[in-house]
Amino acid sequence: MALSGFFKAPPGPVGKKIAIHAHVSACFEDGNFVVRIDEENIHSEDKEDSDPFEDGSLWEQEYKGTIQMEGSQFQLLVTESTRNGQFHGLEPPEVLLGEKCEESGHVKLQLPFGGCSDAEEPPLIWLTLREAERPEGF
Numbered sequence: 001m002a003l004s005g006f007f008k009a010p011p012g013p014v015g016k017k018i019a020i021h022a023h024v025s026a027c028f029e030d031g032n033f034v035v036r037i038d039e040e041n042i043h044s045e046d047k048e049d050s051d052p053f054e055d056g057s058l059w060e061q062e063y064k065g066t067i068q069m070e071g072s073q074f075q076l077l078v079t080e081s082t083r084n085g086q087f088h089g090l091e092p093p094e095v096l097l098g099e100k101c102e103e104s105g106h107v108k109l110q111l112p113f114g115g116c117s118d119a120e121e122p123p124l125i126w127l128t129l130r131e132a133e134r135p136e137g138f
Contacts, residue, residue, distance in 0.1 A: 003028045006134035020115035037061040039115040059085030059114035074098045105131040
């Protein structure tokens with residue numbers, strides 16, 4: 001079962017931290033993937049002289065790599081990553097897990113969210129993404 005297409009999650013709260021809103025999208029094509037995660041602390045104050053990635057207001061992540069399918073389950077083997085924000089010195093993940101929901105046109109991904117972390121490790125949270133039209137430039 002091949003995995004292809006563009007998927008996204010509706011923007012909104014992630015996990016138990018309702019102040020953290022995320023925009024998540026994923027593209028699967030020819031055995032490769034790109035996953036983008038943009039998070040924002042909606043209760044943070046705008047400070048003119050501060051960097052929102054350093055003060056815990058914004059997080060950006062992008063992961064690229066190859067897909068390893070096993071039935072409806074899959075692993076995303078991360079070969080390249082870019083992250084901005086506070087991740088407390090932790091390395092980016094090497095593998096992300098997923099599941100294809102064939103009948104509903106959804107995928108579930110287990111993803112790291114920097115804004116949901118209080119200290120040592122960004123939690124891995126399962127999130128459902130729906131098939132969508134691929135935007136220009138993705």
